[in-house]
Amino acid sequence: MKSKKPRIAFIGMTSCKGCFFEFLLIGRKLVNLFExxxxxxxxxxxxxxDEKGEYDITFMDGAVSTEREAEELRDVRGRTKFLIAFGTCACWGGIPSxxxxxxxxxxxVYPKETKHPPKDSVDPIDKHVKVDYYMRGxxxxxxxxxxxxxxxxxxKKPREKDYSVCVECKKRGTRCLLKEGIICYGPVTYAGCNAPCPAxxxxxDGCRGPLPDGNLGAEVDMLKEKGITMEEIKSVFTRYAGSSEKFKEVKE
Ligand code: SF4
Ligand code: SF4
Structure with missing residues (x-):
């Protein structure tokens, strides 16, 4: 008899695979879920x-850095009902970008020709296929x-958290680092992590990427007032989410 359980795939492209390990560290709760x-x-x-089957849900980890990955991604999208961009590399390009x-x-890095040469750019997966849910971080x-x-x-269709990390600090009662003069990118960063760092x-440092309606201009002005250079600010922004159009709004 055919199984009625949802068919799940975890597929990786260019990344450190830390998101997969983080997922496996869920431990006991995961065992219940696997039933x-x-x-x-x-x-x-x-x-x-089963590398060529149909999936109900695919967790797609990593950024697209070769043509082979772009082809594989398109192929998987065609066989998947619900595609999750799994982690910041898949959502924004992340560190590889x-x-x-x-x-x-x-x-x-590649002094000799390689079998699968790198593309000119490292892309988030939505540059190539439709994404149904962004699991940032x-x-x-x-x-x-x-x-x-x-x-x-x-x-149920999962809902993304469309507010800033600051809201999660408030929810858990964390004292605000900015108020103590410590530089923090939480006001312009997507929530969903439950603000573990400020806690x-x-x-x-913005690992979930920039919130679409975050006031980036005000954050940059405040950072500059505190003596942070534009070069330093850009290096934080581009560390995780350099592909974001939002960063193009930032004036020098
Ligand atoms: S510590 Fe950072 S994330 Fe938390 S409330 Fe202050 S600015 Fe926002
Ligand atoms: S860096 Fe910011 S967005 Fe990333 S886990 Fe820490 S608090 Fe959350």
Missing amino acids: NIEIRNFWLLKEFN IRNYSKDYRKI CPINEEEALEVIKDLLVG VGTPC
Whole structure:
């Protein structure tokens, strides 16, 4: 008899695979979850995978850095009902896309011809295919991952958090680092992580990417007033989400 459980795939492109490991660290709750889903493709867990099948949900990790990855992505999209951009690399290009800002990387990193040569740019996956849900974060947040899967299991479309990390600081009662003179990018960053960094005294450095209606201009003015140079500000912005159109609004 054919299984009625949702068929899930975890597929990786260019990334450090930290999001996959973060997912597996969910531990016990994950074991309960696995009773209700069918993992069809997850090379980190299984030796034999259904690499060409149809999937109900695909967690697509990583940025697109070669033509081969772009082709694979299009192929998977055609076989998937619901596609999740899994982690900041898939959502924004992430750390691998830093190479978009270096002219010499190709000479330095790939001095010889490679079998799958790098594309001219490293892209977020929505540059190539339609994305149904953006699970941001470097790495992803386990609570969000569980919530999204549970929603999908009961036929509900998961909702992205369209407010800033500051809201989550307020919710959990974290003292504001900015008020203490510490630079923090939380006011312009997508929530969904439950603000773990400020909670332990570490400023948010924007790993979930820029909020569409975040006041980037005001954040930049405030950072400049505190003596942060435009070069430093840009390097934080481009570390995770350099592909974002939002950053183009920033005036020098
Ligand atoms: S610590 Fe950072 S993220 Fe938290 S409220 Fe202050 S500015 Fe916002
Ligand atoms: S607080 Fe900021 S840096 Fe920390 S996990 Fe959340 S978005 Fe990322």
